[in-house]
Amino acid sequence: MKEKAILEMKGIYKSFPGVKALQDVNFTLCEGEVHALMGENGAGKSTLIKVLTGVYEKDGGEIYLRGLEKAAVIRSPQDAQRLGISTVYQEITLCPNLSVAENMYIGRGTGVAQNWKKMNEAADKILQSLDIPAKASQQLSSCSIAIQQMVAIARAVDMECKVLILDEPTSSLDEQEVAKLFGLMRDLKKRGVGIIFVTHFLDQVYEICDKITVLRDGKLVGEYEIKDLPRVQLVSKMLGKELDDMSDIKSDAKKYEGKDADIDVFEAENLQSNAGIKPFDFHIKKGEVNGFTGLLGSGRSECVRAIFGADKVINGSVKKNGKTIRIKKPIDAMKNKIAYLPEDRKKDGIVGDLSVRDNIILATQVLRGPFKPFSKAEANKVADEYIKLLQIKTASADTPIKSLSGGNQQKVILARWLLSHPDYLILDEPTRGIDVGTKIEIQKLVLKLASEGMSVTFISSETDEMLRTCSRLVVMRDRKVVGELSGEDMTQNKIMSTIAGGGLENAE
């Protein structure tokens, strides 16, 4: 083992039926370093982490930890924890209805756990030392997602972890929260903890990490010092090809040029749902791509949910192609050819145990009604068609969707809505948690659909992505529409200033 290394994984092999998930992968983590693990969806990042944390048993290779003479035996997450390897996942895996302190000590059988007072005191001490703004006695669900994640980290720190794995921790955090998390990570670095950081946000990698290990198709591409690997090269290493100029996809796309290009496909006046947003006006033209932007929690998802009838609409009127319609529930919107890809893929999007095929046909089947089921042949035909069209990586149309990678799941949901042939498509965070290659594919697809006359509303946490695809942006703050930007006004700075308060005069 190298001198400063605390973890070394050597020649790791792992395969699943039909897939070689990891082939001869090496990975080294030194103390006090933040090490980014990068790769496209399906590159093997998650598998490598699951091998390290004992969720999967490896087929071959060895794992060495500092302080152990022989190769470590990690058969279960408990083994990993005992050896000082802790993981904080993208989705919070704590218990929201327990207190912060209980969450930190649950299932650890320490002496402290039996004494409530002592437990709270101990927890408070750790939280304080890590500068986490939470109280031990507070119920976990009353904390923001970021704080919950930090509590999970605090738990790991208290278990004296030497290797901390952060799997997509920032995907549901806003910028301030990310900054706080990074502060905590730097603090841990000083304490000598080695951190494995998995993320899709390139900016964040370059902000916090020291080293990058890139995986592709289950194989190791290489390990790099951050300063030796400029961003463009990182992306091309992840994709295994030279990247199209990312900023240029918009100028390539053709504008929709039908006669009806100026007609509003959808209009809403004073629309308000019970999800706590202020009434808003909104319209979209045929072949237009527009977007809602704003900080997390500013109400952008709630706006589109109100349009689709996903939340209860309590006020306002909507028109489709100039005709007044009523949307009380999703099926009403669907019948009016509106489609909605939800923000939370796992909770609202996929039907996990069902096959890719059933997931694709679901919405269209509901539209066709209960007495016109897709025949098997028909379902297979459309499923295969969309699997090919969107290049969905799946063993077959029969595979349960839950066993696909995140990006491919998202493509299946996209296929579901494309199959319903909408003329107004709402995409809420379609690219969250998926790799750069797929992101660009989806962006290109959006522009292509628009050029064919589909209207698209696109929401993303990444402003550049919105700037690349949208021709008009609705800006939101505190659950209120505070401005609208288009044409030359659409710049990072202008968006920021509108979010920050530049748009006050439009507020009331």
Next chain:
Amino acid sequence: MQNKKQIFIPLAALIVLALFNLIMDPSFFKITMGLNSEGYQVLSGPLITILDSGSELAILAIGMTLVTAASGGQDISVGAAVAIAGSVMLRVLCGTEASVSELKAPVIVAFLIACVVAMLFGAFNGILVAYFRIQPMIATLILFTAGRSIAAWINNNRLPNISNQAFTYYGGFIPGIPIPTPFIIAVACMIVIALVMKFTTLGLYTQSVGINEHSSKLNGLNPAVIKLISFVILGLCVAVVALIKVSRVSSINYSVIAKDIEMDAILAVALGGNALSGGKFNMAASILGAYVIQFLTTTLYKFKVRSDALPAYKAVVVILLVVLSAPIVRKKLSELAKKLKPAKKEVA
């Protein structure tokens, strides 16, 4: 894929039971044609007994599978509901008299009224589960507790008796047909549900709602309605079972009729490898599971196990089957099988 593999569990159980019987007593499989007490040519033998007396369970397993899949819970009131439906049927057939030989109404009318009543009670359970979001087991506990009293109340606590030859056909034999009628009814139910599955989207909707309610909603489904429908279908199954049960004895005993059948029905679903937490299901596996349970019961009777000791024996076998079909055990077994295979090759 999981769905297709599922059926191997009850199938394997059936084969093991069959082999056991074959070794112990090959006459188990003998089917004879003989005269029954009414003087018709009918089939008889242990296998026929299984097909005959497993009918009620098989029919209930159909409805229970749907309820389980859609709601992620089970209806424990089906036994009591059978008592209610049976009582309604007798009330229509006998009026207020204690014993009749001339039916007061055609059987079909009595049956249809019982169907409506049973479906209403199913809807009652369904509304509690779907709209009031009460745990299915708790919601159906209400009828489980009250059902048999309601059944007794419907007939003023009398036990009406029918002495009419034609009424025994449904639980016995139709003259000229050597196959027990209950089995014919069960097969008819299976055909109906198979057609429903083929020509409607009930299967897809039920599974979708059972797996992910939020997502189903955003795909335009109304999860509450789907759950309600599953309970109403179970209600219909209950009415059919009530007809068979009442016809078998031409009378009713409120506290005994279809006793504990809900547990066997739930067990049939579980034996079929269906997750009791809902979601994906395999109807054929559930139905096969029902016959496995009946096979087991009949086997135990055949070996002269005392009827009060029967549940204990049954429990042992059931534990074995359920443990073997548990995903964690199946996974270990398949791992073991994998390890054994290369080892064998080396030896060879």
